Amino acid sequence: MQATHRPYGCREASSPPSGPLAPDVTRATTFAYPTAEQLRAVGEGELPGEFYPRYGHPAGRRFEAKVATLEGADGAVSFASGMAALHAIFCGLLRAGDAIAVSNYVYGGVEALVSTDLPRFGIEVRRFDPFDPGSVTRAIDGAVKLVHVETPTNPLCRVVDLKRIVDAARRCGALVSVDATFLPPPLQRPLDHGADLAMHSATKILGGHSDVLAGVVSSRHELLERLEAFRRRTGAILAPDPAWLLVRSLATLELRARQAAENALKLARFLDGLRASGGKVARVHYPGLPHHPDHDIARVYMKAFGFVLAFEVAGGLTEAIRVYDRFRVIARAVSLGGVETLASIPLHTSHAMMPPDERRRAGIADGLIRLSVGIEPYESLESDLAEAMTP
Ligand SMILES: Cc1ncc(COP(=O)(O)O)c(C=O)c1O
The missing domain is CATH 3.40.640.10 (Type I PLP-dependent aspartate aminotransferase-like (Major domain))
Incomplete structure (x- = not known):
C-alpha cells in the first residue's frame, strides 16, 4: 500500500x-x-x-x-x-x-x-x-x-x-x-x-x-x-x-514584521534627514527610500520594506564605533529579526572574513552600521540614535 x-x-x-x-x-x-x-x-x-x-x-x-x-x-x-x-x-x-x-x-x-x-x-x-x-x-x-x-x-x-x-x-x-x-x-x-x-x-x-x-x-x-x-x-x-x-x-509574525518595518521606515527617513542636513550620516540603505537603487523593484516584491536598514557614519570606522558604543536602547549584537533592535558593524561581524577590496566592491563601507529594527516604541529608537550621534 x-x-x-x-x-x-x-x-x-x-x-x-x-x-x-x-x-x-x-x-x-x-x-x-x-x-x-x-x-x-x-x-x-x-x-x-x-x-x-x-x-x-x-x-x-x-x-x-x-x-x-x-x-x-x-x-x-x-x-x-x-x-x-x-x-x-x-x-x-x-x-x-x-x-x-x-x-x-x-x-x-x-x-x-x-x-x-x-x-x-x-x-x-x-x-x-x-x-x-x-x-x-x-x-x-x-x-x-x-x-x-x-x-x-x-x-x-x-x-x-x-x-x-x-x-x-x-x-x-x-x-x-x-x-x-x-x-x-x-x-x-x-x-x-x-x-x-x-x-x-x-x-x-x-x-x-x-x-x-x-x-x-x-x-x-x-x-x-x-x-x-x-x-x-x-x-x-x-x-x-x-x-x-x-x-x-x-501567531504574531505579521504583527511583529509590520511594526518592525514601520519603525525601520521611520528610522530610515530620520537618518536620511540627518544626511540631507549635513549631519553625521553619509548614506542610508533602505529600500523604502526613493533613492535606494531597488526602490521600484521593492514595490513589486515587498508588501513592506523590511525590518533591516544600514547607514554609513560620516568619518568612517572610528566615528561609527564611537556612535555604536553610545547606544543605550539598541543592543550591540549579531543576528536579526528579534523584537528588540540590534546593531552590528558588518566590518566586524558578518563581513569580517571578506577581503577588504571585495568588501569595498560590494559597497560595504568601513563605517557602516546595520540595524535589525525591533518593535519598541519608535520614539525610544529615534532618540537613542539622535543622542548617539550628537558630537
Ligand atoms: C540570510 C541568512 N541565511 C541563513 C542563515 C543561517 O541561519 P542559521 O544561523 O539559523 O543556521 C543566516 C544566519 O544569520 C542568514 O542571515
Whole structure:
C-alpha cells in the first residue's frame, strides 16, 4: 500500500478551530501500538500516527503547516538551523556533475558551505551578480540545476528582481531557491513569483524572540519529499520544543514584521534627514527610500520594506564605533529579526572574513552600521540614535 500520511506539515485548509488552541508539546521519542500490523502501517505512512521523531513529530508538522500556509506552498520541511535547511537544499537536490549558480550576495555561512563542501562532492559552483542581467545569463546554462539567491540582501538591503532569475533558470531547466530570511511572509512570498523553494533561517524573525535556532523550506510536494528524505537520512530535524515555540511565534509574525518595518521606515527617513542636513550620516540603505537603487523593484516584491536598514557614519570606522558604543536602547549584537533592535558593524561581524577590496566592491563601507529594527516604541529608537550621534 502507498504512504498516504505525509511526514511533514502541509498547507492548512481553512476550517473552524477545534481541539486545543495551544496544543501540548510531545517529547516522546517512541510510540506503542497494540499490534504488529498497526506499528508496520504507521511506519509505512499508511495509517496516521507517530512513529519516530526523526521522521517527523506533531509540533514540527504544526510549525511546517503554518509556514506553508503563509508562503502559499504545498507544505514545508523544518530543520535544526537555517544552515541545515540550506545543506538539505544543496545536497538533497544536487548530485556530482551538477552545477549550482549562487548569487554573489549571500550569507557568509552559505558562501563557506558552497565553496568548501560542494566542490568536494563534485558539484560545480558558479557565482553571479543578480543585479547584472549579463552576469545572470552567463552563469546559468544547461549544466546548472539550481540557482540560489538571497533577497533582500545583507547588509545593503538590495532587492533581487526574482522574475529575471526565474526566467533565466526556467530556460535552462534549473530550480530556483530563495533565502528570504530578511523578509518573511506575508510581506514577501518568493513562490508567488515562480521560485521553487522559499527558505528561512527561522532563528530570525519567524522565531522573533532571539531564543530559537531553526530553519524551514517551503515548496511543492515533489521537492519536499526529497528534502524530507534527506532530513531523515542526515538527521538535522528541528526538535519538538523549538518547533512548539515557533508555532507560538508565528501567531504574531505579521504583527511583529509590520511594526518592525514601520519603525525601520521611520528610522530610515530620520537618518536620511540627518544626511540631507549635513549631519553625521553619509548614506542610508533602505529600500523604502526613493533613492535606494531597488526602490521600484521593492514595490513589486515587498508588501513592506523590511525590518533591516544600514547607514554609513560620516568619518568612517572610528566615528561609527564611537556612535555604536553610545547606544543605550539598541543592543550591540549579531543576528536579526528579534523584537528588540540590534546593531552590528558588518566590518566586524558578518563581513569580517571578506577581503577588504571585495568588501569595498560590494559597497560595504568601513563605517557602516546595520540595524535589525525591533518593535519598541519608535520614539525610544529615534532618540537613542539622535543622542548617539550628537558630537
Ligand atoms: C540570510 C541568512 N541565511 C541563513 C542563515 C543561517 O541561519 P542559521 O544561523 O539559523 O543556521 C543566516 C544566519 O544569520 C542568514 O542571515
